[in-house]
Amino acid sequence: MGVSKTLRRGILAAALSLAAALSSPSWAADSLTMWVRASGANAAQHLVDLWNSGHADKIALTVIPDNQVVSKLAIGVQSGDVPDVISFDLIYMPDFMRAGLLTDITDSMKGDPNFAKVAPAYAHLATYKDRLYGTGFTPDVSILIYNKDLFRKAGLDPDKAPTSLQQIHDDAKKIRALGPDIYGFYFSGSCPGCNIFTTSPMMVASGAKILPANGDEEPLAGTGVKEVLQLFRDMWSEGLIPKSAQTDNGANFAATFKTGKIGIQGSGGFIISDLKKDAPNLDFGLAFLPGVKEGQASAFVGGDVVAIPKGSKHSDIALAFIKWELTDEAQLEGLAKNNILPSRIDLAANKYFQADPRIVTTAKAIGIGYVPWVFHFNDMVNSDSSPWIQMIQTAVFDGKVDEAIAAAKAKMKEIADE
Amino acid sequence: MIATRRGAMGLLYAAPAVAFVAFFVVYPMLDLIRMSLTNASLLGGGEFIGMKNYVKAAGDATFWHALAFTAEYTLFITPILIGAGFLLALLAVAPPRIAKLTRAVVFMPVVIGLGSSSLLWVWLFDEQVGLINKLLQDLGLIGQPMVWFADATLGLWAVILSIVWKVVGYGMILLVAGIQSIGADIFEAAMLDGASYWQRVVRITLPLTVRTIALTTLVSAIGSMLAFDQFYIMTSGGPKSETFTSVYWIYQNSFIYFKQGYGATLSILLMAIIFIASTAQLLLMRRGAGT
Known part of the structure; x- marks a missing residue:
């Protein structure tokens, strides 16, 4: 027991x-x-x-x-x-x-x-x-992509991507001349997110600061903002960009380039695997998004x-x-x-x-990219009614570049003050 | 004593319904009013700020523009829906073969989700691959494909077309029920008196379905004032925020800008406006029916 x-x-x-x-x-x-x-x-x-x-x-x-x-x-x-x-x-x-x-x-x-x-x-x-x-987890970054086949047909060097805004314009003109349904450049004109991703780095590369961290900072500061908007406006007026760009809310951000009829476009790193899968015969090159001057470059992280x-x-x-x-x-x-x-x-x-x-x-x-540190990002940029997308649409499609920048500055400042 | 007991029993029987309404309607409504007086954010927090949101709403140009645009959309689409619905209802009570075909074809889109049908119409209106541009070009009505959603007016009419296709069958079914409730003897008497088809429609069918028409109009107008999905998918509020509807703007503030307090304020204002408009509409129709 x-x-x-x-x-x-x-x-x-x-x-x-x-x-x-x-x-x-x-x-x-x-x-x-x-x-x-x-x-x-x-x-x-x-x-x-x-x-x-x-x-x-x-x-x-x-x-x-x-x-x-x-x-x-x-x-x-x-x-x-x-x-x-x-x-x-x-x-x-x-x-x-x-x-x-x-x-x-x-x-x-x-x-x-x-x-x-x-x-x-x-x-x-x-x-x-x-x-x-926190820290980075699964990154993506914006870059410039171009169609090498169209570059060859237009007499351009397929291994030389445009390295300034002026070169984008010049190359786009030559590519547009290839045919009525071939366009030099593309961007999603009704997509605020696509444009902060691919258009804003061209402004930043040109020395601009886009968004204010608080109400004391100046939004859209620097001449780069106007220079990029003017470039887009000129390309739109000259018919280098397809009309469909005006209403693209991002649905065709990747799809349009896959048709093989677009010469140059801002895009993201994700496009490489997308193109390899969906358009395996499309010969494309890739470079940093350039600024006004040669050697200037940036990206949106x-x-x-x-x-x-x-x-x-x-x-x-x-x-x-x-x-x-x-x-x-x-x-x-x-x-x-x-x-x-x-x-x-x-x-x-x-x-x-x-x-x-x-x-x-x-x-x-x-490594060379930027990301804006800003409150109310959706109000300022990402929403369908944001001052950012209003500025791009008014400047590019209506041609009122200065007016568009002034209105967006005022609205962004008002949002940053909240 | 018996009356008191009956009253208590009545309250007891009504209690589940009262509790349901109190929990699912009254309580959320009161909470919405409370929230509209705070700066509540989707990210948390929310302090009492009195009437500041209402003052802000008074000066919110986008909200008033959205409201005006929604009213414009409602004023355009409601007569189309009611008129087309009534004409289709006449077809749907015609001889069986025509009636069956009409009911099937017109009612089919009603069962499709609004999101799916809006996406379908986005593609139909597409300037590159859309069938509508192709049709208009083949008919020689346009030379170049139109970019429908680049212009607010064109975009509005594109949405109206898609919604008429989608919901006209619903109004038709309500009106069919109204027409079928009219006694056959009235039509027979009119026919014996030599009334033509259109005379019977104007003198008998129309006056005797006026209550159904009023109900259908009210339901349709309220639905249109609350429009969201179709504009969210087809126009994204563009170009330049010109096609934002009231609900779309409330959604933007509440869930995209995280401003739930302000979104609650806009919701209450919209609810009040719809309530006043619906009451006025009902009073006008009642007065019309009485004269």
Whole structure:
């Protein structure tokens, strides 16, 4: 009887020890939740799969429709029901930081050697009052694409992309002369997002500053704004741009170039794989978006950032994931191997991109690119009624360039003051 | 005593419906009014700011332009929908073969989602591959393809055409029900008196379906004042914000600019305007029916 009692005590002690060991963080594997917006889901899935294959703590990815990310996160933070980590369109970063929706990760990231190699645009965008709240995750960037076949037919050098606004104009004229349904240039005239992505870098490259971070800053400052709008207006008046551009709300942003009837267009890094798949016979080149003068170039750094929402139940593991996604392993095997751009600029010319120099150029564009740090980005730029798109439409299609810039400046200032 | 008991029983029977309305209508309405007095944001927070949103709305040129545009759209499309709906309803109560064909063909678009039908019409109006430009060119009515959504007026009429195609069948069905409720003996008596078809339509069908016409007009006008999907998909509010409808502008403020307090204010203003307009419409029709 005495032995039996001792045995029972032993079993109980062993069971308690085992339970304690299993509940200890060093033994137990946790399951993290991650939200990603639909547009970035493919790239995020590659990273999450790679993480899950090598870590005990698994991540379950939930894809959120693009237009629901903001409301879901805001409601989640207020109700305490948030994912452990979230990836979203980088333009919302300033608004999210100011609203207190994200966790401060400054102390953990500042000393990280990989973080120092991330494109400066991301660190700039994810900083609010000298504190860091996120970093680059799955980038995209704007570039200039041109149709080499049309360049050849027009007597232009197919290996020489236009490197100034004047060259774009000159080349577009020669290409337009090839036929009634061949056009020199294209842009989506009713798409605010497309134009901040591809048109604003030409202005920035020419020395302009587009958006104000607060009511004290001057919006649309610099002559580059007018010079780019005037170029577009001239090309529109001369018929170098198809009429359909006026009403394109972005639906044909990528599709029009695939027809092979457009000479030059601003686009994004995503277009490379799109064109290879949808228009495999189209011979195209790629370069930085130029400014007024030779040698001036810029890009809009887009894509998604990653951050930890306030109230994350596994913020320590979420932070480990964020640090891991900046390592060589994640950037190369998770992103570059799948033809996705890395956010670290030192890995732009990696082994997976060597076969196609166009991807290397795109990856390098992230290093020279900018992203506006601005509240109310939707009001100022992204909405269908924004002063940004009103300015472009009034300047390009109505020819009132100065009037358009003045009206947009006043409206942007009013929004920035809110 | 019995009366009191009956009253209590009546309240008990009505309680579920009252609770439903209180929870799903009254409470959200009161919360909307509360929110309209705050600077609530989709990102959280919201402090009481009194009537500031209402003052801002008074000076919001885009909102008033959107309201005027919505009213213009409603004034154009409502008579078309009612007129075409009535004529089609006459066909739909004709001899069986014509009636069946009319009902099937005209009602079919009603079951298609508004988003799907709007996308369909975007492609039909496309300047490069759209069938409408091709048709107009083949008929010799236009030389070059038209860019329909580059012009606010053309865009408006393109949307009206798409919506008439989409919803005219709904009005037709309501009016068919109204026409069929007229006793056959009245028509027979009129025929014996030698009334022609159109005389019967004007003197009998029209006056006796006036209540159905009033209902259809009211439903159609309210639906048009709340138009959103078709403009969101077909014009995106462009060119230069000229085709924003009231609801589209409320959506922009609430969900794109995150300004939920201001969006609530605009919603209340729109609701008040629709309420006043609908009441006036009903009073006018009642007075018309009484004279």
